[in-house]
Amino acid sequence: MSDGIRIRHAEPEDAAGLHALFSARDAYAATLQPPFPSQAAWEQALADPPKHVVQLVAIDGVDGELAGAAGFEVFRNPRRRHVANLGMAVAAARQGHGIGTQLLRAVIDTAERWHGVRRLELEVYTDNLAGIALYEKHGFVREGHARGYALRDGAYADVYLMARIAEVPRAP
Template sequence: MNKVTGFPVLETDRLILRQVTPEDAGSLLKYLCSKDVTKHMGLEPFKTIDDALDEISWYQSILEKNTGIRWGITLKGQREVIGSCGFLNMASKHHRAEIGFELSKDYWGQGIAGEALKAVSEYGFERMDLQRIEALIEPLNISSQKLTERHGFVREGLLRSYEFTCGKFDDLYMYSLLKQDFNFS
């Protein structure tokens, strides 16, 4: 699997996906303070700018360790980060990674998360030599299930008590998208 060198900027029709920096902490806090946004992420809503800075620090650490990469989602012509999308738990030997995403509630239902998901998936298959992209989604997160399914992900099964977050064990559906099944057009 190819190591990410430098930080790639991805561009779609409406979006610029770029590196998140400490200067973006206010933007992250603005949308990650919402229970509606964080309820299926295994995170408590953010309360302080330090919570956002910790998240940005995590983005940097997975990049440095080559275990992931997270892009900030911005609308073209605007600097404000309105969400993020990227890979984590990359397994180079197996050419696979998990994908995750979240978006400010102000932008739900506009196709933005799907546009980012497609761009990041395409980057993973074409530039990182991924064969398989996985998405782990809580059973109650119907909108993320529908979004991934619209983009070709297949539900493979239920991982029972897979994660312990926010004081409880969570079941997660395992979804996958294989390179040969991805629509590059």
């Protein structure tokens, strides 16, 4: 399992690890990230992140390496401020060890309990069976099938549009 993994907010010194994670073909093929990302872009994004964007990282407690990342962006439109879009990736060599579960739990907790997010949305490629299973395990449901949604390796790929609706807690 993922013993020794620590989830925390991304810091400027994580730029190299995030660059490495999203430079891997498996990561950019499974997300909407472009190939050959710039480390300078990660450095800039982490230097002064907008308050409506949260970026978390999973750090291996044994080797200190960045094993995965997940984040969300809360919409700024006043009528959609209760909604955020989620994105995540786990290093290919680290998949299947519970890191995605830890990241997703941290994102859900942070979004719902600390940012007032009631609706968490995501897009997932229809052939990403492990990702779909992970999201469904955490309460996400398929709301739509978008055909030809994104260009991936020279072909247009379909995605499922999924969302999780949080129960609104009541104050005691």
